[in-house]
């Protein structure tokens with residue numbers, strides 16, 4: 063089957079592009095000595111895990127379900143004997159889930175001293191019996207973004223990470239690592255500035271001779287696979303941290319792994335005249351299939367299109383849901399758009415499949431894999447039962 067034969071709407075994962083991203087990350091990993099993890103919250107289409115696991119050191123999870131998925135599915139192609147690392151961070155862990163998490167995770171990061179102590183009995187047993195290593199998420203209180211406060215864990219009043227003023231002079235017994243995550247879709251300079259602030263204020267915990275910290279996790283939000291990312295700068299920083307403090311360094315990007323490695327293909331169902339631009343009613347929806355478009359908000363790239371007014375025919379792209387604001391954006395084209403035309407949204411692998419929903423009873427888009435030889439195969443087809451079973 064070819065890509066123009068798939069039923070729409072469909073998310074199409076581009077295997078070639080996914081591999082290219084992973085190859086870049088592997089080179090950074092090999093040259094810097096960092097361990098790079100897939101943050102599954104951005105992308106968990108697990109049929110591709112055997113590809114990604116060939117290159118990366120493991121995964122990180124936002125809770126039990128993602129951790130289980132990684133534990134079950136994240137193995138390199140044809141080699142189930144290799145066991146990539148499973149990490150987890152949650153602002154608060156459920157008592158009932160702790161034991162299972164302790165059994166399947168290699169790293170567990172706590173967001174507060176309360177949480178660390180509340181679960182101490184369980185994790186201490188796992189540390190003793192297995193390879194579990196426990197860390198604390200800290201808040202370096204160093205914001206590097208002003209555009210999207212909802213994605214800024216250093217914004218005033220943030221619940222994410224322990225501030226320096228709330229940490230004891232000595233790291234609590236049993237804690238082996240520190241974690242911070244502060245960036246969102248950013249280049250190397252903001253990471254460097256954040257690390258400098260972290261080093262200045264938290265250095266004593268890295269150099270304490272009586273209590274050796276073994277690892278430092280620099281979180282996600284690094285756009286490492288973008289062409290203009292300063293990868294040499296990142297490699298140098300990781301080497302510096304490893305050499306100076308004798309710690310393992312982890313990076314856990316989500317976006318960077320599958321950025322530009324997926325499309326959302328949609329069909330034009332109607333063209334409605336308005337006093338402004340004509341509106342294309344699509345068989346996809348921002349609210350249901352690309353919620354970040356409304357949440358962030360942002361204008362997704364669309365193949366062969368321009369800004370409003372840039373090309374001859376401008377349309378407002380919208381959806382068949384009842385939500386008046388379910389608008390994807392205004393785009394222009396060289397030719398008039400007809401009912402039945404197919405449009406291709408780009409960069410739709412990340413934060414799409416993991417966030418979609420069936421509001422209005424909208425069907426979920428199929429998940430399709432585009433192989434390097436141009437053939438596609440349907441990984442998942444969704445229908446009425448998927449809508450009904452959740453309600």
Ligand SMILES: Cc1ncc(COP(=O)(O)O)c(C=O)c1O
Nearest residue numbers: 101104243282283284315316317
């Ligand atoms: C703790 C943590 N790690 C990693 C990530 C992945 O970030 P990104 O997909 O922006 O690289 C996130 C995203 O919110 C996060 O909260």
